[in-house]
Amino acid sequence: MEFVKCSIAGTAYGRGITEVEKAMARRKGSPLMQDLENGGIDDEQDEGKTPVKGFNFKDSRVMDGNWIREPHADVIEKFFRLLAICHTCIPEIDEETRRITYEAESPDEAAFVIAARELGFEFYQRTQTTISLHEFDPMSGHIVERSYRLLNILEFSSARKRMSVIVRDEEGRLLLLSKGADSVMFERLAKDGTGYEEATRKHINDYADAGLRTLVLAYRELDEEEYEEFNRRFSAAKNSVSADRDEKIEEAADMIERDLVLLGATAVEDKLQNGVPECIDKLAQAGIKLWVLTGDKMETAINIGFACSLLRQGMKQIIITLETPDIIALEKSGNKEAVAKASKESVVRQINEGQKLVSSSSDSSFALIIDGKSLTYALEDDAKNSFLQLAISCGSVICCRSSPKQKALVTRLVKEGTRKVTLAIGDGANDVGMLQEADIGIGISGAEGMQAVMSSDVAIAQFRFLERLLLVHGHWCYRRISSMICYFFYKNITFGFTLFFYEAYTSFSGEPAYNDWFLSLYNVLFTSLPVIALGVFDQDFPMLYQEGVQNVLFSWTRILGWMLNGLASAAIIFFFCTHIFQHQAFRIGGEVADFNVLGAAMYTCVVWVVNCQMALSVSYFTLIQHVFIWGGIALWYLFLVVYGAISPDYSTTAYMVFVEELAPAPSYWIVTLFVVVATLVPYFSYAAVQMRFFPMYHNMIQWIRHEGRADDPEYCQIVRQRSVRPTTVGLSARLDMTVSELARKAHDVAHDVVHVAHDAVHAL
Numbered sequence: 001m002e003f004v005k006c007s008i009a010g011t012a013y014g015r016g017i018t019e020v021e022k023a024m025a026r027r028k029g030s031p032l033m034q035d036l037e038n039g040g041i042d043d044e045q046d047e048g049k050t051p052v053k054g055f056n057f058k059d060s061r062v063m064d065g066n067w068i069r070e071p072h073a074d075v076i077e078k079f080f081r082l083l084a085i086c087h088t089c090i091p092e093i094d095e096e097t098r099r100i101t102y103e104a105e106s107p108d109e110a111a112f113v114i115a116a117r118e119l120g121f122e123f124y125q126r127t128q129t130t131i132s133l134h135e136f137d138p139m140s141g142h143i144v145e146r147s148y149r150l151l152n153i154l155e156f157s158s159a160r161k162r163m164s165v166i167v168r169d170e171e172g173r174l175l176l177l178s179k180g181a182d183s184v185m186f187e188r189l190a191k192d193g194t195g196y197e198e199a200t201r202k203h204i205n206d207y208a209d210a211g212l213r214t215l216v217l218a219y220r221e222l223d224e225e226e227y228e229e230f231n232r233r234f235s236a237a238k239n240s241v242s243a244d245r246d247e248k249i250e251e252a253a254d255m256i257e258r259d260l261v262l263l264g265a266t267a268v269e270d271k272l273q274n275g276v277p278e279c280i281d282k283l284a285q286a287g288i289k290l291w292v293l294t295g296d297k298m299e300t301a302i303n304i305g306f307a308c309s310l311l312r313q314g315m316k317q318i319i320i321t322l323e324t325p326d327i328i329a330l331e332k333s334g335n336k337e338a339v340a341k342a343s344k345e346s347v348v349r350q351i352n353e354g355q356k357l358v359s360s361s362s363d364s365s366f367a368l369i370i371d372g373k374s375l376t377y378a379l380e381d382d383a384k385n386s387f388l389q390l391a392i393s394c395g396s397v398i399c400c401r402s403s404p405k406q407k408a409l410v411t412r413l414v415k416e417g418t419r420k421v422t423l424a425i426g427d428g429a430n431d432v433g434m435l436q437e438a439d440i441g442i443g444i445s446g447a448e449g450m451q452a453v454m455s456s457d458v459a460i461a462q463f464r465f466l467e468r469l470l471l472v473h474g475h476w477c478y479r480r481i482s483s484m485i486c487y488f489f490y491k492n493i494t495f496g497f498t499l500f501f502y503e504a505y506t507s508f509s510g511e512p513a514y515n516d517w518f519l520s521l522y523n524v525l526f527t528s529l530p531v532i533a534l535g536v537f538d539q540d541f542p543m544l545y546q547e548g549v550q551n552v553l554f555s556w557t558r559i560l561g562w563m564l565n566g567l568a569s570a571a572i573i574f575f576f577c578t579h580i581f582q583h584q585a586f587r588i589g590g591e592v593a594d595f596n597v598l599g600a601a602m603y604t605c606v607v608w609v610v611n612c613q614m615a616l617s618v619s620y621f622t623l624i625q626h627v628f629i630w631g632g633i634a635l636w637y638l639f640l641v642v643y644g645a646i647s648p649d650y651s652t653t654a655y656m657v658f659v660e661e662l663a664p665a666p667s668y669w670i671v672t673l674f675v676v677v678a679t680l681v682p683y684f685s686y687a688a689v690q691m692r693f694f695p696m697y698h699n700m701i702q703w704i705r706h707e708g709r710a711d712d713p714e715y716c717q718i719v720r721q722r723s724v725r726p727t728t729v730g731l732s733a734r735l736d737m738t739v740s741e742l743a744r745k746a747h748d749v750a751h752d753v754v755h756v757a758h759d760a761v762h763a764l
Contacts, residue, residue, distance in 0.1 A: 089113050090126060274462070426452050
């Protein structure tokens with residue numbers, strides 16, 4: 001947050017250019033950007049002055065004490081004094097540099113205090129009862145110390161949308177200093193305190209257009225009797241333990257926060273982090289629907305939407321608002337029931353009109369923008385389904401002036417109404433409800449505090465990291481888990497059905513095909529580590545956005561395919577082994593194989609097959625995966641030797657079965673090789689045919705690398721487009737729109753040329 005501009009006594013101060021204004025200039029083709037690039041705009045940058053974090057205000061009329069020469073110097077003095085007093089910041093003094101820093105509940109509050117300090121009103125000490133400042137005295141031209149006795153703090157809340165303090169100055173005057181949103185502050189002004197209201201409103205709208213967050217500042221002098229009455233009611237409300245304690249506090253505050261005198265408005269810039277437009281573009285291409293729930297004014301939200309490419313030129317805007325002359329006139333009459341009824345009817349009517357507009361224009365992209373008052377009625381039971389259907393049909397959705405409760409309700413509506421997975425990302429305390437309501441909550445750690453991080457499932461440092469979190473690590477996680485589950489089905493069906501076939505072959509005699517320890521250790525030692533390695537280390541190509549969105553890797557078709565593969569593998573292993581060992585001599589002496597030999601041979605084939613199947617399925621080999629896959633097979637032979645050497649009282653059917661029976665027999669090794677190859681041929685053939693004739697997304701990338709065309713950007717883009725969803729938002733949509741406009745213009749020009757040539761030939 002940076003203090004950039006302000007409006008004091010109807011005069012606008014601050015000459016900085018915001019990021020949103022630069023984006024607007026680019027969008028409209030304004031010469032502003034060219035002037036900025038050529039250094040044609042004087043931003044009054046002091047080259048020798050160290051930049052101050054949170055302060056980007058430049059205006060020689062008020063800086064360096066020049067404000068005393070302004071026509072309304074007394075109002076300017078009250079304005080910056082209010083910024084230095086009306087807050088809950090804690091000052092911290094560096095013992096070495098004596099520089100004062102501030103611990104604030106929010107970065108915008110810190111920006112206000114820093115701005116007051118830089119302009120001559122330094123807040124340096126706070127106690128339980130006093131606030132001390134170093135003020136610039138316009139009479140003497142020197143810095144003087146002044147203390148204000150702090151009597152009451154009326155704290156900010158999302159419902160009040162304002163904060164006030166009551167102080168007594170050194171002259172004994174009682175002052176109420178208040179700051180808050182324009183929607184609640186202007187209605188609390190005294191009739192004789194609105195001298196600058198029209199100009200201030202205009203400046204606030206201009207600041208909102210520039211993407212700035214605004215607050216209105218006002219004050220009032222109190223008399224002793226009025227304050228005593230308020231303090232009595234306020235203290236009684238604070239000490240109350242009844243259920244309506246908060247309502248009593250609000251009533252007491254509402255009684256005193258009236259008849260205010262307007263001073264002006266502040267404008268702070270919440271700069272977009274690096275990489276936000278590019279991240280939004282990638283998320284949109286991945287098929288993720290983006291909604292913005294913000295407490296900013298509608299104009300601010302719209303311009304930020306353009307700056308981050310969530311909105312673009314040519315996108316039709318459906319704006320639902322209650323800032324209409326009819327509703328405003330009803331609000332002034334004071335009839336709350338009539339206002340509520342008319343507001344509800346207006347919101348429902350605007351939603352229905354929006355649905356008709358969307359349904360009648362199938363080739364256009366739309367953006368839905370709704371303010372907080374309208375959202376209150378749109379979220380009611382009889383209107384929320386219509387609102388949701390309209391929002392889903394729009395490319396972008398922006399909810400402005402949203403309270404924390406409304407953010408959570410909108411998130412719940414989307415989650416329950418669409419049955420889709422919802423992800424919420426926020427960085428402030430007002431986003432906590434939304435983060436907890438969503439299926440996945442992501443908190444951004446930073447200047448807004450740690451409330452969002454503590455309430456979230458995942459914490460990141462910047463918004464742009466969301467791209468890699470979702471589209472790289474999220475995709476890998478989806479691929480790993482889906483492949484791991486399918487492989488679990490495969491290897492256990494392969495193992496289990498060999499047992500089933502054996503029982504059927506022996507007329508369900510009850511004699512198991514495998515030794516008890518063979519059964520116990522199959523999923524513990526011989527086949528578990530490879531699948532764990534798959535679930536941890538396997539990777540593919542980050543550009544494959546759509547495999548997860550379309551659920552390609554975890555569909556019923558794929559799961560049943562792996563189960564069928566396991567059934568086929570079990571059948572091949574069992575029938576090949578039994579057919580080969582049934583009548584053929586197994587030893588030199590002519591003895592045939594007994595059921596112990598058959599069971600150990602089948603088990604060997606199963607271990608080989610499921611581990612080799614894993615090797616064929618892995619996309620990204622690491623040393624650990626090689627060790628686990630081939631180590632699992634080696635571990636089986638080692639176990640068979642060690643376990644077979646134990647007394648037959650413990651090893652039972654496995655006693656010396658490998659050393660004396662299996663290892664000396666060439667047929668055992670030939671059968672193992674033959675059965676493993678025969679079992680893997682069907683899967684290998686299917687995979688080869690699919691890769692050649694029906695390639696999936698990752699197969700396409702493999703062909704690119706195989707054919708040596710990984711460095712051909714045009715070919716890669718053609719393949720990449722098959723895994724990218726068409727989108728109406730983001731940088732790509734903006735570029736596509738520009739290209740289509742140029743193509744249309746070229747077509748029109750070509751058509752005109754042909755028409756002129758035809759007319760000329762006809763004239764000849």
